[in-house]
Amino acid sequence: MRSLRLAAVLLAVFTGSLALALAQGDSRHSGYQDMGPALRKMQDDDTANPAMLFVQSGEALWSQKAGAAGKSCADCHQHATVSMKGVAARYPAVAGETGEPVDLEGRINLCRTNHQQAPALATESDELLGLSAYVALQSRGQPIAPPNDVQLAALRAKGAEIFRQRQGQLNLSCANCHDDNPGKKLAGATIPQGHPTGYPIYRLEWQALGSLKRRLRNCVVGTRAEAWPFDAAEYLALESYLMERARGMAMDAPGVRP
């Protein structure tokens, strides 16, 4: 209970400071705006953006029956272009079935295991990335709108704490780069503000599509810390905090990033 109250206070402080920032003119921007014209063009053109190849797979999976229930996503949700509009902009959220917070990938896998009675899709598999990219695409241009929920507030507070926690051999926190030094250079690369507007992203470094979780792991490894395992609660907390931090910003998934 105590941590919940603390979370509520932290959230109030955070929301307050956010409102202040907005009043002073929003200086937040997406990593898209840190890229040069060539990479922006790559993202903007759906027949040049390599992430769209993965979206194509996701779209095919959407209407493909799976599991013992013999159901497809479309059997329940019909047209993703209608039913999934703005959905990715609201995750992480609390899942109805479990009462626990999940991210979009977690939500897709809950549908897999509960409604389709199919095995969960592997983390960072082409299937899971394709589906989440197809769903995220339906939120393009939509404002990031994390739900108001006490449980999520606690998670965001935890995420905020991790964000400011120094770690690794370089003794760096997320905030050291993304709050204190965005726009400056780190090994030749521009440090972005770290807003998760475009996930899953086609990262040129990966030459593939990847999730926010994978990107967070890269950052953690970058500080020379040991990355948390893929199922660690830290990611969900960070994701929740980052979405709150980017509240109101427009989604541009699936993004291209260097």
Add this chain to the structure above:
Amino acid sequence: MANVLVNAPRTAKKGQVVEIKALIMHVMETGYRPGTNGRIIPRNIIQDFTATWNGREIFRMRMSPAIAANPFVSFSAVASESGIIAFRWSGDAGFVAEHQVAITVT
């Protein structure tokens, strides 16, 4: 077959120069990278890309390991006659992918 995204106009005026873009899912493994076991991952690239307009070749490209993963190619063509623009990618390990689009020329 590998995922393919082609962008070509569905209609064009005769004699108009149209832009054709083609994107295909492929790792384009260079043959110069070590895997996690320290051994070099064998080369796996698309070597040839061709486009034909009603069977007549209008563009051909020979790729090297220096072409980026998920190759993107854009080129121009004069809209000659209505018909089919066909694309074919082929490469290492017997890789073949084909795609067609229809175009009406008025």
Add this chain to the structure above:
Amino acid sequence: MTPRRPERSEAKSRDLFVRRRKTGPSAALRATIGRRSFLAGAVTVVPFAAQATPEVLAAVIREVTGDAPLREGRVTLDIPPLVENGNAVPLTVKVDSPMTDDDHVKAIHVFNEKNPQPHVFNAWLSPANGQARIATRIKLADSQKVVAIAETSKGEFWSAHTDVIVTIAACIEDVT
């Protein structure tokens, strides 16, 4: 589609392509150099090749042009001067040509100086293209020179080259 956990099964994200080569040219490159040395005795060295272009690049260019002179001009090579990631560098080559039966670009060849091998692509064109223009995305292992050569139906060779700075990504993943 196979499930994939990047920290285990994926190759080192940092391409060998992107690693600085310290060990000198590969056997294939040495063979090419040998061939070039052989050819060098037989051809006139043109001003372009006389620049600070490494031997291998000069040799592969010579394989395309043969004895014909290589002139600068008519070709526009568009690459961002500062590349944000060498794994996918947008590149556009345009050639000033009427693209008629009598006078058109037959081929466009692109080469690089410091990748493990010098070829990037060869593309064959005809008047059916209407315009001599190609866009693609390439890998560049390091900051280096990129050269585009247009071969015309009249047997002329025109070229453009550009120096590109490739920046290295800061945060990449471990491979353990």
